Amino acid sequence: MRLAYLSHYFPPESNAPAARVHELSRALARAGHEVHVVTGQPNHPHGKIYPGYRAGEYRRERVDGIDVHRVPTLPVASRGLLERGLGYMSLPTAQVALGAARLPAVDLVLATSPQILTGVAGLALARLRRVPFVLEVRDLWPEGIVAVGALPGGHPIVRALELVERTLYRGAAGIVSVTDGFVDHFVARGVARERVAVVKNGIDAALFDPDVIPAPLREQLAIPRDELLLLYIGTIGLPQDVGLLARAAALAGAGARFHVVVVGHGVGHQALVDEVAALGVGARVHVLPPVPRRDVPGLIAAADVSAVVLRDEPSFARYLPSKIFEAMAMRQPILLGVRGEAQRLVEGSGAGLAFTPGDPADAVAKLRRFIELGPEGRRRMGEAARAHVLAHHDRDRQADDLARFLAGLARSRA
Secondary structure, eight states, rough: EEEEEOOOOOOOSOOOEEEEEEEHHHHHHHHOOEEEEEEEOOOOOTTTTOOOTTTOOOOOETTTEEEEEOOOOOOOOSHHHHHHHHHHHHHHHHHHHHHHHOOOOEEEEEEESSSHHHHHHHHHHHHHHTTTEEEEESSHHHHHHHTTSSSSSTTTHHHHHHHHHHHHHHHHEEEEEEESSHHHHHHHHTGGGGEEEOOOEEETTTOOTTSSOOOHHHHHHHHTTEEEEEEESOOOOOOTHHHHHHHHHHHHHTTEEEEEEEHHHHHTHHHHHHHHHHHHHHHTTEEEEOGGGGGHHHHHHHHHHHEEOSSOGGGGGGGOHHHHHHHHHHHOOOEEOTTHHHHHHHTTTOOEEOOOOOHHHHHHHHHHHHHHHHHHHHHHHHHHHHHHHHHHOOOHHHHHHHHHHHHHHHHHOO
């Protein structure tokens, strides 16, 4: 199979969408498929082009058996709505124009969301090439935008995005969902169930090796060995309620036997820094800059528990954050503040403890339970977590599932 895979993000960018596209594409290439990733010049999250790249160039690279086509990019930091919108619109235009001109023959076009305009580029490119279009949905747009309060429901931009969403669903030969919970959303909007494949988030078992040398977090931050180290690593955005961890530390008071380490960046970063300062918990809540993906396993290994937190919005009960699987692969128990499918996964596999999203008092209670369990109890949780993720969420197995679905669509079109 010859596949064009359109994505807004790709390594050396180190967020979850970039990792998923890279790891699935690499697994597909290892299985003998020809994969062309069409993406931009790396600039996330600060809106600055990475060293060695240029904003206005077309560049073709070979990465892990993947043909990567980097198109001209308008680099924009993740700040205001207008700035982000400009960046979101510029890249899909270049993906279509240069994808149509530079890509070799392909059997199918797959576009991943976020962001949703990448889906528009995928649909347009598939029409130009007269091949099937498949939409991969990692976040529900515009529902997620309304859920975090970025725009009110009924706003003209929201209505326009709803029209785009319906157009993409109608135009797609198939849809790839990362959760079971999204399927009803698609069906309610007229998508036949047989056109949907669920390929959940997963892990690169070679990268997330629990025997990696831990990063020296305790030594750097002077965290005592007998106090719990809770780690949050990833995007600090509007959906992620990272500030709750600071509020939990404040509620626990001076006698708290845990430290919180936050590693990441995003539109909510400054608000988090301000909240930590206002609560006076800077001695127990440490906010650190983002790191390359290759350094993530060592940071997880240095912690006792990993935190996964989203705001308490009904739509987020359908989400499965990718950091759940990375922590599980590292034999790391999870403190989870997400309802629904994520809670069923973590509790059902014995991988951690869930608290009520938005409730810092419940988070403190669960942290005290982790402390009571001690190293041996937490180790048993971690063992259960790794066993589950290796059995159900390995990237190579997921790539096989994705390839079968895509190949079936390509054969049907032929």
